[in-house]
Amino acid sequence: MKDQFKAITLSYKNAPIAIREAVALNEAGCRSLLHKIKEFTGVQDAMVLSTCNRTEVYYASGQELSTEIIKLIAIEKGFIATKNIQPFFRVLNHAEEAYKHLFHVALGLESQVTGDVQILNQVKIAYKWAAEENMAGPVLHRLLHTIFATNKRVVNETAFHDGAASVSYATLELVEELTRQIENPRVLMIGVGEIGADVCRNFKKSKLENIIITNRTYSKAEALAEECMATAAPYENLWEEINKADVVISSVPGDCLFVSKAEIEKMGQPVYKFFIDLSMPRSIDPALETMPGVFVYNVDSIRNKATEALERRMAAIPEVKNIVVEAIAEFQQWTREMSVSPAIQQFKQKLEDIRNQELARYVKKMNDQEKELVEAVTRNMLQKILKAPVLELKAACLRGESETLLESLSALFDLEKETV
16 A cells, blocks of 8 residues: 555635635535545545635545546536636645645644644544545544644644734633633623624634624624624613623724723723723723723734734744654654555465464374464464564565565465555
8 A cells, every 4th residue: 555645725825715715615515525526536535624714635546536526526516617716726646745734734834823723623523524424544544643643742842832823812812811710701892893703703712601792783793693602782782781791802993982981980880891902093992991990901912912922833833844744754654564564464364374274284183282282383483484574574664665575475475466
């Protein structure tokens, strides 16, 4: 079994959002594509990964099937032809290149936010779907578990996943930090523009459950709340919601809304209230911090936190890539050993058959004690005969020189050649 792992990838690096949207697949689409790949190509080992930033297929086959698989994606998405999407796909036909790409994707080296941890969960889900559809063979199983182990090394040995490297991630971390001592904190998100929506979506990854979303257009707040398992509140109730919240996050520009000290003072003296201003111009009055128990954070302080984290992550990239190189080398050693394993098993069985045939000619004349003795002696002899060629085959695997030995062994003992 030679390295036959391949990949096709379409991502934010080589395709605009309109194209990414056109080929994006939900769970049902990914599972359906796996079935189509199996039915029309015969591939038994494949995984489909589709996120907002990428749609990729990883597969093991002796044939180059990128054109066929892209056509199957087009069929799944209802395209009449593939000419509009095929140029955006990058084809990786060399196994080591495909391995490296999947490692880099899963660990966050290929993410828009370097070191994004969410992508690993998406890879795990894609792997789960492949396994459930009986499309995860031994190569994919071993490869994905090697990637998961590699991620643990990256977490333990580098700063690559330290901190929040985007404003929305940093906002989530800040809210979690501020509310650590508050039981079931109430968090109010004002505005559902791009950054406000990103923050809300990040809350899905946290343990915070009491998230309230308000927006001038209530239907937008309602739609985002449904997506994020939050609660929508009418904008007319804004000041009431601010009063009830432990944390208030505003992404509405200051020329549309201004939360002044005077308005907050009307609500009475809060025990603790945290305001996070993500808007420009600012919509939270900095003077609020002069009130006891009130704390104000602005987008600059949050961005600085994100920038520092991103700088640490970027500095850790060489370490991460070195770990990936080691992991791929270890995995490829396993694939080489797998390639000779069937031949070794056949060789062992061939000698075992010879041993049993010869014993059968003589044991009829022996008593039970003699039979046990001859059985033990011949088995030990066989193990010692096997030891040297098996060790030499494994050593040849490490050197990448197993093919010649396998051919000689097959010729000498009439072994079936592995065709996987």
